[in-house]
Amino acid sequence: MLNPQQLEAVHYLGGPLFVLAGAGSGKTRVISEKIAYMITRAGYAPHSIAAITFTNKAATEMRERVSALLKGKQSKGLSVSTFHAFGMRLLREEARHAGYKRDFSILDASDSGSIIAELSDGGGRESLFRTQQQISRWKNALIDPEQASASAQDGWQVQTAQIYADYQAVLQQYQAVDFDDLIRLPVCLLQQSSELRVKWQQRLRYLLVDECQDTNTCQYLLMRLLSGAEGMFTVVGDDDQSIYAWRGADMENLCRLQQDYPQLKIIKLEQNYRSTARILRLANGLIANNPKLFAKTLWSQLGEGDAVRVVACQNAQHEADYAAQQISLYKLTRGEKGRYADCAVLYRGNHQARLFEEALRAARIPYRVSGGQSFFDKAEIKDVLAYVRVLANPDDNPAFLRAATAPKCGIGAAALGKLNAYADEHACSLSAAAEMAHHIWADAAGKSMRAVAGFAELLRRYRHRAAREDAGTVISDLLRDIAYQDYLYRQADSPRAAENRWRNVCDLADWLARKGAEDGKNLLELAQTIALMTLLDGKNEEEHDAVRLSTLHAAKGLEYENVFLAGCEEGIFPHADSIDEGRIDEERRLMYVGITRAKRHLTILYCVKRKHRGEWLFPEPSRFIGELPQSELQWFGRKGGEPAISKAEGKARLSGMLAALEQKIAANKHRT
Ligand SMILES: Nc1ncnc2c1ncn2[C@@H]1O[C@H](COP(=O)(O)OP(=O)(O)OP(=O)(O)O)[C@@H](O)[C@H]1O
Numbered sequence: 102m103l104n105p106q107q108l109e110a111v112h113y114l115g116g117p118l119f120v121l122a123g124a125g126s127g128k129t130r131v132i133s134e135k136i137a138y139m140i141t142r143a144g145y146a147p148h149s150i151a152a153i154t155f156t157n158k159a160a161t162e163m164r165e166r167v168s169a170l171l172k173g174k175q176s177k178g179l180s181v182s183t184f185h186a187f188g189m190r191l192l193r194e195e196a197r198h199a200g201y202k203r204d205f206s207i208l209d210a211s212d213s214g215s216i217i218a219e220l221s222d223g224g225g226r227e228s229l230f231r232t233q234q235q236i237s238r239w240k241n242a243l244i245d246p247e248q249a250s251a252s253a254q255d256g257w258q259v260q261t262a263q264i265y266a267d268y269q270a271v272l273q274q275y276q277a278v279d280f281d282d283l284i285r286l287p288v289c290l291l292q293q294s295s296e297l298r299v300k301w302q303q304r305l306r307y308l309l310v311d312e313c314q315d316t317n318t319c320q321y322l323l324m325r326l327l328s329g330a331e332g333m334f335t336v337v338g339d340d341d342q343s344i345y346a347w348r349g350a351d352m353e354n355l356c357r358l359q360q361d362y363p364q365l366k367i368i369k370l371e372q373n374y375r376s377t378a379r380i381l382r383l384a385n386g387l388i389a390n391n392p393k394l395f396a397k398t399l400w401s402q403l404g405e406g407d408a409v410r411v412v413a414c415q416n417a418q419h420e421a422d423y424a425a426q427q428i429s430l431y432k433l434t435r436g437e438k439g440r441y442a443d444c445a446v447l448y449r450g451n452h453q454a455r456l457f458e459e460a461l462r463a464a465r466i467p468y469r470v471s472g473g474q475s476f477f478d479k480a481e482i483k484d485v486l487a488y489v490r491v492l493a494n495p496d497d498n499p500a501f502l503r504a505a506t507a508p509k510c511g512i513g514a515a516a517l518g519k520l521n522a523y524a525d526e527h528a529c530s531l532s533a534a535a536e537m538a539h540h541i542w543a544d545a546a547g548k549s550m551r552a553v554a555g556f557a558e559l560l561r562r563y564r565h566r567a568a569r570e571d572a573g574t575v576i577s578d579l580l581r582d583i584a585y586q587d588y589l590y591r592q593a594d595s596p597r598a599a600e601n602r603w604r605n606v607c608d609l610a611d612w613l614a615r616k617g618a619e620d621g622k623n624l625l626e627l628a629q630t631i632a633l634m635t636l637l638d639g640k641n642e643e644e645h646d647a648v649r650l651s652t653l654h655a656a657k658g659l660e661y662e663n664v665f666l667a668g669c670e671e672g673i674f675p676h677a678d679s680i681d682e683g684r685i686d687e688e689r690r691l692m693y694v695g696i697t698r699a700k701r702h703l704t705i706l707y708c709v710k711r712k713h714r715g716e717w718l719f720p721e722p723s724r725f726i727g728e729l730p731q732s733e734l735q736w737f738g739r740k741g742g743e744p745a746i747s748k749a750e751g752k753a754r755l756s757g758m759l760a761a762l763e764q765k766i767a768a769n770k771h772r773t
Pocket residue numbers: 102103104107122123124125126127128129130131339342373374375657658659660697
């Protein structure tokens with residue numbers, strides 16, 4: 102049952118609406134319920150509604166939720182996606198207005214990083230990162246290369262503006278866009294053409310945006326352009342959970358809403374349905390240390406709940422073992438009802454994941470990592486996807502290069518150089534140059550010539566098949582024809598490593614087959630879908646009962662019964678860079694996000710000793726622990742406090758528990 106404020110938000114369709122509320126107050130739920138209400142009661146056709154979520158995973162969840170609420174009524178045509186996926190859809194449809202083909206490639210951060218590295222002369226990783234960030238910032242502020250150059254403040258900016266101009270030219274030549282373009286280009290198109298604006302505004306009668314505190318200026322503009330002057334939208338958000346300022350998200354956008362839409366209605370939600378009263382008091386106590394943009398209160402009816410534990414661990418190994426052991430205990434003491442998937446370990450940086458993975462593996466606890474190195478960043482996956490990309494978009498030269506060299510098919514550096522020269526001279530793509538192998542090499546029997554012609558023929562054949570046959574068949578035949586498995590075994594350090602990598606490739610092939618069948622898309626059409634999935638949340642995984650290991654950033658919007666906040670130490674969380682650069686408020690909001698993921702059980706972990714670059718450091722506990730209402734905390738392992746269980750003791754207990762669990766499972770099997 103929705104509460105009166107939630108109902109009001111669901112029913113209000115009279116103009117722009119902003120639902121401003123703290124964590125766990127049902128903002129996301131309001132969006133799902135509102136979509137269902139609009140379709141079943143208010144006469145909106147599903148295809149006239151677009152909902153925007155922050156991650157692909159959130160979009161999947163929302164889609165499922167809405168279809169459950171619709172109880173069989175059709176939701177076909179309803180768009181629930183991230184800003185980037187939405188932008189891609191628009192751009193695909195209007196590609197020619199932006200000088201692109203429909204099948205443009207989408208480059209991820211590392212692809213665009215390599216292009217930028219090639220365009221800039223020298224400089225280390227640090228300087229490349231700065232350049233890439235600056236270009237991204239310009240793009241998000243809708244500043245084009247000429248404007249960037251005109252407004253450059255110093256030598257570095259002048260140089261970077263030049264790289265920006267070259268970079269854009271290369272993207273155009275490759276028929277590729279980067280992630281920023283997926284929002285920027287639609288915004289430019291809609292700004293420039295009133296015809297397109299009207300077309301899209303008429304098509305989308307209503308827009309709903311979740312997590313709007315994290316939209317950047319470009320995304321905000323897209324929203325405004327799509328919803329027109331009337332502002333037919335509902336946005337929901339929480340200024341206390343704004344954690345993407347470093348990527349250009351701007352809380353000012355929340356204030357801008359009020360200026361841009363004087364008729365804006367604001368509804369506040371105050372009841373939290375997620376967490377116990379004690380967890381909420383901690384969250385409220387912490388965030389009170391930040392300056393307030395909007396005043397909010399949050400209360401819960403879910404009872405006081407357990408004390409929140411703060412555990413001083415001896416070192417990072419101990420921290421990981423402790424979490425693993427507590428998770429076993431949690432599962433064991435709840436019998437049938439206990440699920441690993443109700444537990445999450447959240448941390449500030451990806452590098453913290455490894456020890457938890459090892460500890461969970463040792464304790465035979467299934468887990469999933471999110472927000473970490475994406476599945477799609479693995480070399481073998483990028484290799485296979487390079488084939489998919491170059492099949493979909495022959496102009497994608499980086500994909501051509503990667504595909505032509507992994508596995509090696511007899512095309513050496515010299516041959517590639519020759520191809521490149523031909524492509525430059527004739528202003529064509531490498532794929533097109535490869536088709537001309539007979540012209541480029543006079544000797545028809547030469548090895549290079551045969552290799553290049555063979556590769557061109559392979560691409561041609563598969564391009565033809567990919568447009569007609571189902572994705573699964575095409576990809577598995579392709580893998581066989583290029584002997585990719587043999588290549589992995591030749592390349593890898595050990596057969597085991599090769600086996601793992603081949604398993605990843607098979608996972609990808611299975612997934613492509615399934616996704617293709619589900620969405621009715623062929624391999625060429627899937628290419629763009631895949632590119633988008635690398636953003637933020639990696640591969641869409643099948644849900645099964647597994648502990649979630651996640652960065653705090655990637656945990657936004659989610660909830661778990663039992664949450665462990667790991668590495669709460671000065672330098673780690675808050676992060677050393679944020680301390681140096683005075684970005685503590687944003688780190689505090691991140692801590693607020695972490696605390697409010699917990700429904701019932703919350704454990705805060707820190708290490709008194711941690712190895713950093715081979716040296717032992719003795720970090721201070723995070724200042725955020727000190728800012729929490731101390732009477733709500735129960736300490737373990739601190740001098741004079743209750744001891745955290747020692748490592749040896751923990752291991753002994755854990756193996757005892759595992760044995761008991763195995764017995765139980767065996768007994769169950771017997772019975773059935
Ligand atoms: N009226 C209600 N009655 C019962 N449960 C509710 C109600 N509204 C929301 N909930 C539940 O409360 C939990 C939190 O809701 P939701 O995720 O929508 O909150 P949120 O405001 O989006 O949180 P966050 O700020 O973390 O994104 C969910 O489990 C949701 O199903």
